[in-house]
Amino acid sequence: MKNxxxxxxxxxxxxxxxxxxxxxxKVFVSVMPQKYFVEKIGGDLLEVSVMVEPGASPATYEPKPxxxxxxxxxxxxxxxxxxFEDAWLKKINAMNAGLLxxxxxxxxxxxPMKTQHHGGEGDRQQHEEKSSHHEEGHHVYHHHGIKDPHxxxxxxxxxxxxxxxxRALVRxxxxxxTIYERNYKNFxxxxxxxxxxxxxxxxxxRGQTEFMAFHxxxxxxxxxxxxEQVPIEIEGxxxxxxxxxxxxxxxxxxxxxxxxxxxQFSRQMAQTVAKAIGGQIVLADPLAPDWTNxxxxxxxxxxxxxxxxx
Numbered sequence: 001m002k003n004x005x006x007x008x009x010x011x012x013x014x015x016x017x018x019x020x021x022x023x024x025x026k027v028f029v030s031v032m033p034q035k036y037f038v039e040k041i042g043g044d045l046l047e048v049s050v051m052v053e054p055g056a057s058p059a060t061y062e063p064k065p066x067x068x069x070x071x072x073x074x075x076x077x078x079x080x081x082x083x084f085e086d087a088w089l090k091k092i093n094a095m096n097a098g099l100l101x102x103x104x105x106x107x108x109x110x111x112p113m114k115t116q117h118h119g120g121e122g123d124r125q126q127h128e129e130k131s132s133h134h135e136e137g138h139h140v141y142h143h144h145g146i147k148d149p150h151x152x153x154x155x156x157x158x159x160x161x162x163x164x165x166x167r168a169l170v171r172x173x174x175x176x177x178t179i180y181e182r183n184y185k186n187f188x189x190x191x192x193x194x195x196x197x198x199x200x201x202x203x204x205x206r207g208q209t210e211f212m213a214f215h216x217x218x219x220x221x222x223x224x225x226x227x228e229q230v231p232i233e234i235e236g237x238x239x240x241x242x243x244x245x246x247x248x249x250x251x252x253x254x255x256x257x258x259x260x261x262x263x264q265f266s267r268q269m270a271q272t273v274a275k276a277i278g279g280q281i282v283l284a285d286p287l288a289p290d291w292t293n294x295x296x297x298x299x300x301x302x303x304x305x306x307x308x309x310x
Contacts, residue, residue: 025173027076030085031058033152034078034104034161036291040187041165045176049074051084052287057264058082058149059236063092072096076168080161081105081149102168104161110147111219113231153286153295154220155195162187194292198225201299208306212251213260214270217286221295227302232259238269248276258305260284 024047029035035048042048049070052061061084063071071077071092077099079085093099151157166184170177202225209228211218216231232239232247239247250256257279259270270281282301288294 025076026070026074027078028071028074029078030080030082031152032287032289033291034080036289037104037152037158037162037187038078038165040190041162041180041183042169043179043183045173045179046169052082054287055264058084058287060084063088068092068095071099074099075172076100076102078165078168079103079105080152081110081147083149100168100172102164104164105149105151106164107160108151108157110149110151111223113146113148113216113219148216148219150217150220150286152291153218154224155191155198155295156224157220159188159191162191190292194295195224198295198299201303202226205303205306208255208308210254210256211258211260211302211305212247212256212273213284214267215262215265217262218260218284218298221298225299227306230256232269232273233265244269244273248273251277251279255308256305257308258282258301260301260305262286 022045025042025045026047026049027038027042028049028051029038030051032050032052032054035050038046038048049067051063051067052058053064059082072095074096075098077089077092079089079101081103089101093101151161162184166180169180173180205226209226210230211222211227212230212232214232216229216233218227218229221227222229230247230250232244234243251273257277259274259279259281261267261270261281261283262285263283264285264287267281273279274281282305284298284301285294
């Protein structure tokens with residue numbers, strides 16, 4: 001009886017120590033917020049590397065040689081649908097045939113990138129030939145074929161991404177299923193709380209709902225919380241002089257005095273608009289590593305701008 005008891009303790013001790021000192025599973029993600037999501041579910045069982053480094057853009061990023069070497073020893077790559085993946089995922093997979101590529105955005109209906117044109121009928125006819133459109137008030141919105149990849153800026157959509165992350169981790173390492181599932185449930189609770197908090201931030205907003213952003217990264221966030229994003233950049237390009245003039249007039253008419261910019265892009269064009277409207281530029285980083293607190297901070301900045309507190 002005593003021998004059986006001590007044998008059981010020994011097995012438990014060996015198992016616990018083995019788990020505690022096991023080599024973390026090497027995984028890669030595309031952008032920094034994904035690291036936050038994956039670590040919330042995988043915890044210390046994972047070693048998470050980020051492809052797009054701080055200050056770089058997911059639209060044009062090219063992996064560094066050291067990253068390509070690291071990918072040969074990686075078990076899972078968590079993609080999210082950003083542009084650089086189109087050119088690099090196949091090459092990455094070819095280097096590591098055993099690599100599991102997980103599209104965390106799977107199952108999400110992406111919205112088209114929205115560009116905005118104001119004014120002349122000639123503009124409308126010209127753009128109708130290229131894209132479908134609909135009118136909201138005096139604006140003409142054009143839905144082009146480019147889908148918005150910024151699905152990580154919507155807490156409800158992150159819930160779907162978290163599910164895809166969980167499934168991949170359990171598939172590759174079923175022995176840790178209990179840990180992954182517990183962490184996943186805790187993360188979902190955090191997301192629900194955050195979503196409720198953000199809805200509360202904008203619950204008392206009346207009238208002005210438009211905010212102007214240089215790069216249109218905040219479309220899903222705006223949709224979720226009853227806001228309207230007015231982009232300066234059009235399909236990855238700076239606006240032409242006539243488009244810029246329309247944007248400036250629109251901002252003046254709507255009382256917009258804040259231009260939101262992200263650190264990964266030049267601020268020159270945004271500064272031009274801000275100067276023309278007597279406003280200012282404010283940083284709002286869609287790639288910030290502290291994802292939850294960043295969304296809270298950005299929400300507060302949006303609300304302040306909409307209320308004209310600046």
